[in-house]
Amino acid sequence: MSASTSPTDAGRLEARYPVLAELSAPARARLLQSAHWMHVPAGAMLFDDRQACEGFPFVVEGSVRVSKCAPSGRELPLYRVGPGETCIISSSCLLGHEDYNARGVTESDTLLMLLPKAVFDDMMGERPFRDFVFHLFAERIADLMQLIEEVAFRKLDQRLAALLLGKGRVLHVTHQQLADELGSVREIVSRLLKSFAEQGLVKLAREQVEIIDPPGLRRMAAEGKGAA
Template identity: 75%
Template sequence: MTSAKRLQKNYPVIDELSPAARSRLLDAARWMEVPADTLLFDDHQSCEGFPFVIEGSVRVAKCAPNGRELPLYRVTPGETCIISSSCLLGNEDYNARGITEADTLLMLLPKQVFDELLAEPAFRGFVFNLFAERIADLMQLIEEVAFHRLDQRLATLLLGKGRILHTTHQHLADELGSVREFVSRLLKGFSAQGLVKLSREQIEILNPAGLRRIASGADNRSP
């Protein structure tokens, strides 16, 4: 299957465009094969276009001067990047960082063509519907950070990924927007309670029911 066919399969909105608009989009498409762990964009960089993810994924995060990072969302095939949308619509620079998590195939739609296609009802609806979905996700993230204790968020993160998790304390801290020392302390506490078993770059879930109690806030002990 060609890259263009994969693009249309992942983004059905393209087939909803008028023939002229669809041709304009495909003719202007800039294809990019990006290795894993590549910085796609960073704070204060200008936004060159609207990305469509064909394969792989991109992690978008807000970074602090001290190096701490708060993951905001991921962009996978069929999804869009709200930061890119916002920058293009407002003619602003990026205010977050985007990094590929795996080898990623992208199609970048130049800003001029993005602006032109907003006149198409199908494309405009696609952009703003996904924009609304991302805003809802970010509101949920704000709620979790503001109102849930770190132990609740960590317990939630550990659940639903199978019995064995192959990860590091640093990776979990990055996912939670915290620091490794805090996460390691909580994991050691979980281990002492018999909830998990810790090994090098591996966590075995021993008591998922106990983790669910913590995640729900039923265990009111402070972290």
């Protein structure tokens, strides 16, 4: 981890987050001087439930998966943070002076810049930065509301069918990975996939799902939508 920003790093950061170029010169200088750069390998835990929030992350490369974990070990994916995006949970923890209430894990090798809490507080006094944070905050809230609707009002088989669509004819994925995406358990997802295969919707192989009947999956995914 490095606490200094090179011209190259600054250029890459501003390419991902153009709002930084809109800051006043003193604010931009302080942000870059305070930046903590982190190269994080895939599968590393960036933060966890009940952990103090140390700063505001800017993702320059890679992605971070944010999820809610139950004591049983089950996990519900909430959203992903990619280059140019923000983490709503980090924002809310910093603004509300609260600890994290979810877990963040890198999905690939990730380069990010962590802005210390004190500097984040100062940047919120800059209108472009404040508007940027709250705009993406609103977008994330909309995504989370859609997730709540999916979990509360759609059956798991419908959600699984929707998850399989749009990823190509052959998916190289494990049943556990699909279960993680749905916030379910492997045994249930395996049972549903077997049922899909018996209906001729998919063909199963080791760590592979081949889509045989896309229209059939689309019909299943659409069943019950809007029923609530």
